[in-house]
Amino acid sequence: MKHTPRITIVTVLLLVISTHTQAAFEPLPFNPPEPADNPSSAAKINLGKQLFFDPRLSLDNTVSCNSCHHVSGNGTDSSAVSTGIDGKKGVRSAPTVWNAAFLSAQLWDGRAASLEEQAKGPILNPVEMGMPHKEAAVDRIAAIPGYRTQFIAIFGDKEAVTYNNIAKVIATYERTLITPNSPFDRFLRGDKTALSARAQTGMKDFEQIGCILCHQGPALAGPASLAAGEVYFQWFPAIPSPYDEQYNLKEDLGYNEGNSEAHTGKWRVPTLRNIALTAPYFHNGAVKTLNEAIRVMARAQRNQTLTDEQAGNLVAFLESLTGEFTVQNRPTLSQ
Numbered sequence: 001m002k003h004t005p006r007i008t009i010v011t012v013l014l015l016v017i018s019t020h021t022q023a024a025f026e027p028l029p030f031n032p033p034e035p036a037d038n039p040s041s042a043a044k045i046n047l048g049k050q051l052f053f054d055p056r057l058s059l060d061n062t063v064s065c066n067s068c069h070h071v072s073g074n075g076t077d078s079s080a081v082s083t084g085i086d087g088k089k090g091v092r093s094a095p096t097v098w099n100a101a102f103l104s105a106q107l108w109d110g111r112a113a114s115l116e117e118q119a120k121g122p123i124l125n126p127v128e129m130g131m132p133h134k135e136a137a138v139d140r141i142a143a144i145p146g147y148r149t150q151f152i153a154i155f156g157d158k159e160a161v162t163y164n165n166i167a168k169v170i171a172t173y174e175r176t177l178i179t180p181n182s183p184f185d186r187f188l189r190g191d192k193t194a195l196s197a198r199a200q201t202g203m204k205d206f207e208q209i210g211c212i213l214c215h216q217g218p219a220l221a222g223p224a225s226l227a228a229g230e231v232y233f234q235w236f237p238a239i240p241s242p243y244d245e246q247y248n249l250k251e252d253l254g255y256n257e258g259n260s261e262a263h264t265g266k267w268r269v270p271t272l273r274n275i276a277l278t279a280p281y282f283h284n285g286a287v288k289t290l291n292e293a294i295r296v297m298a299r300a301q302r303n304q305t306l307t308d309e310q311a312g313n314l315v316a317f318l319e320s321l322t323g324e325f326t327v328q329n330r331p332t333l334s335q
Contacts, residue, residue, distance in 0.1 A: 002011045024216040025039040025187040025203075026224055028273065030325065032101035032175050035228070038168045040175060047150045048173030050331050051166060056140055057123055059130035060085050065122065069097040071177060071328040074277040080285030084128040088268060091252065093285035099273045101175040108283045109255035110231030115171035120163065134163040141166060146334025179323025180276055187320070195320050202317025203303070205310055210302050220272040221322065226318065230270045231255070237300035247296065247299035254283070261300040290316055 034040055035303030051057060052071070055064040069075050069084040077083075082094045086243070090109055100106060105113055112118035122128040123137050131137045141147050142161040151160035154169070183205075186194035195203070206212060214234050216219045217224040222232030237249050244250050254267040269281060280286065281293035294314045 005257045019290075024212055024223075025188055025218075026185075026218040027188040028099065028102065028178065028180045028182070028218050029178050032178055033228075034172075034175055035114065035116070038172060040172050043150065043153070043154050044169045044172040045176055046331075047147070047154065048169035049328075050147075050333050051141070051170050052173055053331055054333050056144070056333075057129055057131070057137060057138075057166075058085055059132070062165060065097075065119075065127050068094040068128070069121075071097065074098070074274060075100075075177065077279055078279065080280050082128070084125070085130040088127045091128050092283050093280065095270065096274060096278050097174055098177050098179050099206060099219055099271055099323075101178060103221055104226035104228055104270075105231045105268060107181050108267055108270070110233065111255065113229035115174050116164075116167045119167040119170040119174075122168075125239070135321075137166065138163055144334055150334065152162055168284075172204075175207075177328075179325050182273075182323040183320040184317075185323065196316060198313055198316040199320045200317075202313035202315070203320075205313050208222060209304060210312075211297070211308075211314075214301075215268045215272050221269050233266045234267050235303070236267045237265065239300055239303045243296045243300055247282070248284060249282070249286070249296075249300070252283055272321055274322050276315075276322055290318060294318070 020209075052065040055061050055067070059065065063085055070077060070078045075098035076094045081090045083089060092216065093330055095108065100115060102258075105111075106115060106118035109120075110120060119274060120134075123131050124134065131140075138161055141151075147162055151165060152158060152171075154160065155165055164191055183194040184200070187200075210298050214222070214232070217226075233255065236254070237244055250265065253264050256264055256266070269287075279289070280288050281292065282296075287293045287296055293312050294311050298306045298310075
């Protein structure tokens with residue numbers, strides 16, 4: 001069934017908030033939420049990690065989830081757009097998988113309501129992993145004895161290798177990919193020495209300029225009150241500027257429900273966690289530096305031209321959002 005996102009629109013120009021917004025900032029929890037129908041277990045995590053790294057889920061055995069979402073690094077491939085089977089190029093930049101567990105919806109346009117739903121997409125995408133249909137992916141995995149044994153042990157059914165279950169175990173592994181305890185988190189929990197003076201100034205600028213209108217909550221991707229599957233959208237770019245042409249910001253329509261002109265340019269608000277590590281920026285990967293991305297956002301969303309001092313302050317604040325990464329060693333794949 002096609003997912004129709006529940007929509008929360010952020011109309012940036014019409015919103016007014018107090019600058020006393022510490023309540024809109026929240027530390028990243030040490031444990032992410034998980035759906036009732038897919039509780040975590042060590043066995044699921046182990047199996048999901050193997051499948052995340054396994055290129056046999058792609059048509060030509062060359063592309064894995066990790067090919068575009070390097071968990072030994074920043075959770076992306078650090079490219080403007082990703083490369084799939086046969087060298088095919090996508091049209092959007094791969095978002096980081098780190099802390100995706102805290103997002104209420106997935107993908108740049110929010111069309112996947114959960115990690116489970118998102119995990120199903122790339123396998124069948126002809127540009128990404130290229131499997132012709134679900135059955136081909138299931139048959140490929142079911143033919144590997146080591147995988148079949150694990151699925152049966154976890155799901156208790158001889159027909160346990162299903163497309164849904166493949167997605168479930170991958171999503172379970174992805175929920176372990178969190179980066180808590182950043183300097184920003186420690187500051188919010190009471191350690192007032194965790195942020196430099198410049199980062200604290202940048203945090204105030206972040207509030208006063210209005211960045212916090214969209215980037216709030218524990219993932220800095222929308223309010224913590226968002227329900228699973230609810231998408232916190234922004235119009236981007238909201239205000240015409242020379243950046244539109246310079247960085248081709250309007251070539252992609254984003255979430256364009258029904259190909260309606262009214263919905264052109266609607267995007268899910270992305271997380272800012274570890275943003276200092278995840279260049280290049282924006283849905284098309286067109287902007288190479290964080291300093292420039294900040295200037296683009298200020299102009300395109302808030303109609304403000306930043307001074308060098310303001311941009312530097314904001315960079316210092318955003319650098320404080322880099323959390324602690326757990327080491328992700330490549331697993332031994334089942335045979």
